Amino acid sequence: MGSLLSLxxxxxxxxxxxxxxxxxxxxxxxxxxxxxxxxxxxxxxVFTIDQINGLIFNQDSMPFRTVLEDKVIATVxxxxxxxxxxxxxxxxxxxxTVQSVSDSINFSExxxxxxxxxxxxxxxxxxxxxxxxxxxxxxxxxxxxxDILPGKTFQDMKVLKYNDFYYMYVVENSVYQLYRADxxxxxxxxxxxxxxxxxxxLLSQISTLDNNIFLITESGDLYVSADGQDWSQVTIDFxxxxxxxxxxxxxxxxxxxxxxxxxxxxxxxxxxxxDNQFVCTLGQTVPADFPLSGFGEFHYETMNYPRLVIASGxxxxxxxxxxxxxxxxxxxxxxxxxxxxxxxxxxxxxxFLYGGTFFIIGGIDETKIPLKDICFSIDxxxxxxxxxxxxxxxxxxxxxxxxxxxxxxxxxxxxxxVIVDDDNYVMLFGGKAGNNTNVLNEIWRGRIxxxxxxxxx
Numbered sequence: 001m002g003s004l005l006s007l008x009x010x011x012x013x014x015x016x017x018x019x020x021x022x023x024x025x026x027x028x029x030x031x032x033x034x035x036x037x038x039x040x041x042x043x044x045x046v047f048t049i050d051q052i053n054g055l056i057f058n059q060d061s062m063p064f065r066t067v068l069e070d071k072v073i074a075t076v077x078x079x080x081x082x083x084x085x086x087x088x089x090x091x092x093x094x095x096x097t098v099q100s101v102s103d104s105i106n107f108s109e110x111x112x113x114x115x116x117x118x119x120x121x122x123x124x125x126x127x128x129x130x131x132x133x134x135x136x137x138x139x140x141x142x143x144x145x146x147d148i149l150p151g152k153t154f155q156d157m158k159v160l161k162y163n164d165f166y167y168m169y170v171v172e173n174s175v176y177q178l179y180r181a182d183x184x185x186x187x188x189x190x191x192x193x194x195x196x197x198x199x200x201x202l203l204s205q206i207s208t209l210d211n212n213i214f215l216i217t218e219s220g221d222l223y224v225s226a227d228g229q230d231w232s233q234v235t236i237d238f239x240x241x242x243x244x245x246x247x248x249x250x251x252x253x254x255x256x257x258x259x260x261x262x263x264x265x266x267x268x269x270x271x272x273x274x275d276n277q278f279v280c281t282l283g284q285t286v287p288a289d290f291p292l293s294g295f296g297e298f299h300y301e302t303m304n305y306p307r308l309v310i311a312s313g314x315x316x317x318x319x320x321x322x323x324x325x326x327x328x329x330x331x332x333x334x335x336x337x338x339x340x341x342x343x344x345x346x347x348x349x350x351x352f353l354y355g356g357t358f359f360i361i362g363g364i365d366e367t368k369i370p371l372k373d374i375c376f377s378i379d380x381x382x383x384x385x386x387x388x389x390x391x392x393x394x395x396x397x398x399x400x401x402x403x404x405x406x407x408x409x410x411x412x413x414x415x416x417x418v419i420v421d422d423d424n425y426v427m428l429f430g431g432k433a434g435n436n437t438n439v440l441n442e443i444w445r446g447r448i449x450x451x452x453x454x455x456x457x
Contacts, residue, residue: 045058135449415430
């Protein structure tokens with residue numbers, strides 16, 4: 001059957017050696033590859049051979065929309081150095097039988113392979129298939145995951161992940177309350193009593209630092225809790241106007257973990273950092289267009305430097321923002337966003353890092369309309385794009401691989417809490433359709449398909 005298989009060797013019966021019974025009965029395939037003139041990528045596909053279960057397959061699926069329209073050529077190698085007697089392919093797509101590897105084979109569906117060993121008796125059977133992604137790996141699928149606490153009405157909400165629990169701070173009938181759920185069991189919320197929790201606390205300003213949770217009040221007082229329940233006021237040098245977020249320690253600069261914010265220093269707004277010993281360090285004067293409320297934030301690391309970023313919000317004159325800002329030390333901030341490639345002006349957006357990409361979701365725009373759009377940046381916040389379906393149906397090709405649509409059933413909203421969980425789901429908690437509306441008592445989750453490959457739901 002040709003040199004591809006080395007099926008038979010005339011010297012097997014010579015006097016130079018004796019073939020043992022195992023060699024004569026060995027019909028195992030040792031290597032397998034496919035080639036096609038119409039699908040160049042096929043030649044780079046690596047196939048795994050499962051000898052126990054008789055399976056041949058590629059663990060890394062070929063790209064979405066790959067089509068094996070034409071027949072392909074199979075190259076097969078064997079364990080037996082002297083070859084085998086015969087090999088037969090049965091096409092799953094057509095039912096046709098192919099008995100020569102020099103002939104092309106239809107692999108659009110699984111193919112059964114029967115190998116007959118040199119002894120003419122022993123057989124080995126395999127099912128060979130080419131795995132192709134059946135869903136677009138770069139599409140994000142959203143679903144309403146659960147109601148948080150059915151029958152409850154909240155005026156405000158902030159959810160954070162802390163010490164393997166979800167902590168949910170709410171305003172319920174004008175009273176601050178705390179609910180907590182185990183990370184694996186987010187449907188079971190338990191109520192806990194709050195001690196020392198301040199009046200007029202800004203729930204949007206709750207942030208973690210090291211082993212503590214911090215928040216500020218409308219008057220700029222700073223409070224801390226180690227367990228999320230018992231709170232006490234911290235005396236610092238300057239009243240804080242805003243907590244911007246948490247910046248992890250830097251092994252390069254030697255800086256410790258710090259809480260980043262804005263302080264009122266003699267009626268002048270200055271950036272400030274507070275370490276876990278409550279030592280304050282002042283930074284630059286805050287730019288006039290820097291957001292002080294209604295922003296989304298997260299931290300990330302690039303080139304071994306931790307950074308904190310914030311997006312959208314309102315500045316000191318209540319003007320809406322369409323920028324992302326970043327800092328490496330909490331005291332000096334720079335605007336990232338290119339003015340010609342920004343998202344729309346808004347407050348209350350949810351910002352997060354996911355799969356190496358920056359995202360923002362929703363918010364409330366300048367005309368008080370709640371948004372449900374998803375914008376993303378693949379260059380760390382400089383240029384932003386929305387997520388229209390960019391697949392060209394007529395030309396049957398992608399202009400770009402990114403497509404992150406929100407579910408049609410999802411109501412526009414801002415001020416959601418966003419957490420990326422251990423299964424790579426983006427979890428959206430609550431949210432409000434306006435500054436003076438109640439919280440939407442629900443959890444949504446979404447995941448880019450490729451982030452879920454190999455993970456259980």
